[in-house]
Amino acid sequence: MLLFRGHDESNDSISRGIFIETLSLIREHNESIYNVTLEKAPKNNKLTSPNIQKDIVECFSKEIIKSICDEIGKDVFAILVDESSDVSKKEQMTMVLRYVDRLEVVKERFIGVVHVTDTSSLTLQAAIDSVFTDNKLSMAQVRGQGYDGASNMCGEFNGLKALILRDNKSTYYVHSFAHQLQLVIVAVAKNHDGAHEFFEQLALVVNVVCVSYKRKDIIRESYKKRLQTEIGTGETEAGRGLNQELSLIQARDTRWGSHYKTIISLMNLFPEVIEVLKYVEEDNSTLYNRNKVYNILSYFKTLDYVFYLHLMLEILGLTDTLSRHLQRKDQDILEAASLIRGTKKSLQTLRNDGFGSILKKVYSLCKKHSIETLDMSEYYVTLRNHRTKISNQYHFEVEIFNTVLDMQIQEFGDRFSEVSTKLLENMAALSPCDSFSKFDKSKLLKLCTQMILVIQKGHIFLVNLISTIAICYMMTDLLT
Structure with missing residues (x-):
C-alpha cells in the first residue's frame, strides 16, 4: 500500500508522500505548473494541507x-457485502460490485466503506440503497448477492438476503464455499x-509463549x-532443506487454516513449549500469571489434551487441502465438487476406522514426553478430579472421537449438501472453456430437473435459464 500523504512533508524530507512527490515530478516537466506550485505558489496558496489532500483523495x-x-x-451485476468494526469500534460496511464488462471479462470492484450505526439487516439494506442512489444504480440490476453466514446477513426471514429478495426476486444468494468450510470447523x-476448551487453551499458550522475544529465543x-542431539543419535535425518528453524504460529479466528499450522508447530515444538511454560511459571512475579500458566501446564499433561491435539490435527489436515483449493481465484467447479465429496468420504472413513490409529499416536507422544497414560477399562476421572461412572474407553471413543466426528460430518453435510454439489457438477456442462469441452447432454437434463424442483418452490425467475438449457440440448440433437 502506497501512502498518499507523507509522514514528513518538509523540504528536507526524502519521503514526502505520493502527492507531493508526484507534483514535484510533474512540475519539473511543465513550466506553467512549476511557476504556481509548492515554493513558487502565490503567498500560502500551496494546496498541500491535509484537508486539501483529503478533498483531492x-x-x-x-x-x-x-x-x-x-x-x-444499465447492465446487471452482483453485490458482495461484509461488515466489521474498525479499531475505533465503529461499525463499517464494505461493498464490492461484481460484473462482466464489454469484453466479457469478470471484474470485481471495491466501491467503498460505509459507516453504519449498527449491523442489523434493515440498517445494512438502507446503506446499500443509499450507495445505489448516490451512484445512479438500481436494485433491479442486481442478479446476485454474497455475504457470510451470519444470521443478520443470510437469515431466511429477516436477513439482508431475504430483504433484498423481496425487492428483486432475481438476486441469487451465494455463500462462499471457503467460508462455509470455516463454519463447519467453528460449529x-x-x-x-x-x-x-482445547482451542481456548491453544490460544492461551500461543499468547503466553509468543508475548516476548526472550521466550521465542528460549x-x-x-x-x-x-x-x-537427535541428529547425533540418528533419530532425525540431516540434509539440505531439512530441520529448518521453527516457531509457534499464531492462530487467527477468521482463518481456521491457521489453526492447523498452529497445531503442527505445537506438535513439533511440544517439549520446547513445556520448557517455556515452566520458565514463565517460575520467573513470573504476579500470582495471577503464575496460576494461569500452572493451569495451562496441568492441562498440557493430561491425556485429554494430547487426544484432542491428534484428533484436531487429523480433522484439520483432511479439510486443509479443500480449504486452500476453495480459496483459489482460478477455482474449477468440477474439481471443487470432487474434493468436497472426497473430504466427506475421508471424514467418514476416519469415523469408522480411525480411533485405534489415533490412540496409538497419542500413547507414543505420551511415552516420549513422560505424560501419564490411562487404563481404558478404568473409570474416567475428569480434569477437575471428579470420578465418573463411565470408562476411559467410552469417554475417549464415544464422548470425544465419535461425537466430534459425527458433529463434523453432519455440519459438513448441511453446509455442502449432495444436491448443491450435484447442481454445481451439472452446471459445469455449460462452461465455455476449451470450446465447451465439458458439454454433456445428460448433465443438462439433470440440471433441468433440478431447476424445475426449484421452480416448484416459487422461484419463477429460473424459467429463462431452463429454456436456454433446453435450446442447447435441442441444438446438440440437430448437430449430431
Whole structure:
C-alpha cells in the first residue's frame, strides 16, 4: 500500500508522500505548473494541507466509482457485502460490485466503506440503497448477492438476503464455499465442550509463549539443541532443506487454516513449549500469571489434551487441502465438487476406522514426553478430579472421537449438501472453456430437473435459464 500523504512533508524530507512527490515530478516537466506550485505558489496558496489532500483523495474516489458505474451502465451485476468494526469500534460496511464488462471479462470492484450505526439487516439494506442512489444504480440490476453466514446477513426471514429478495426476486444468494468450510470447523469448536476448551487453551499458550522475544529465543535455542542431539543419535535425518528453524504460529479466528499450522508447530515444538511454560511459571512475579500458566501446564499433561491435539490435527489436515483449493481465484467447479465429496468420504472413513490409529499416536507422544497414560477399562476421572461412572474407553471413543466426528460430518453435510454439489457438477456442462469441452447432454437434463424442483418452490425467475438449457440440448440433437 502506497501512502498518499507523507509522514514528513518538509523540504528536507526524502519521503514526502505520493502527492507531493508526484507534483514535484510533474512540475519539473511543465513550466506553467512549476511557476504556481509548492515554493513558487502565490503567498500560502500551496494546496498541500491535509484537508486539501483529503478533498483531492475524495475527488479521486468519486471519479473512480463513477467510471465503474459508467462501465456497468444499465447492465446487471452482483453485490458482495461484509461488515466489521474498525479499531475505533465503529461499525463499517464494505461493498464490492461484481460484473462482466464489454469484453466479457469478470471484474470485481471495491466501491467503498460505509459507516453504519449498527449491523442489523434493515440498517445494512438502507446503506446499500443509499450507495445505489448516490451512484445512479438500481436494485433491479442486481442478479446476485454474497455475504457470510451470519444470521443478520443470510437469515431466511429477516436477513439482508431475504430483504433484498423481496425487492428483486432475481438476486441469487451465494455463500462462499471457503467460508462455509470455516463454519463447519467453528460449529464443532463452539458446540463441543471439550473441543471448545482445547482451542481456548491453544490460544492461551500461543499468547503466553509468543508475548516476548526472550521466550521465542528460549524455544529457538532449545529446539536447536534437541535437533543436534537427535541428529547425533540418528533419530532425525540431516540434509539440505531439512530441520529448518521453527516457531509457534499464531492462530487467527477468521482463518481456521491457521489453526492447523498452529497445531503442527505445537506438535513439533511440544517439549520446547513445556520448557517455556515452566520458565514463565517460575520467573513470573504476579500470582495471577503464575496460576494461569500452572493451569495451562496441568492441562498440557493430561491425556485429554494430547487426544484432542491428534484428533484436531487429523480433522484439520483432511479439510486443509479443500480449504486452500476453495480459496483459489482460478477455482474449477468440477474439481471443487470432487474434493468436497472426497473430504466427506475421508471424514467418514476416519469415523469408522480411525480411533485405534489415533490412540496409538497419542500413547507414543505420551511415552516420549513422560505424560501419564490411562487404563481404558478404568473409570474416567475428569480434569477437575471428579470420578465418573463411565470408562476411559467410552469417554475417549464415544464422548470425544465419535461425537466430534459425527458433529463434523453432519455440519459438513448441511453446509455442502449432495444436491448443491450435484447442481454445481451439472452446471459445469455449460462452461465455455476449451470450446465447451465439458458439454454433456445428460448433465443438462439433470440440471433441468433440478431447476424445475426449484421452480416448484416459487422461484419463477429460473424459467429463462431452463429454456436456454433446453435450446442447447435441442441444438446438440440437430448437430449430431
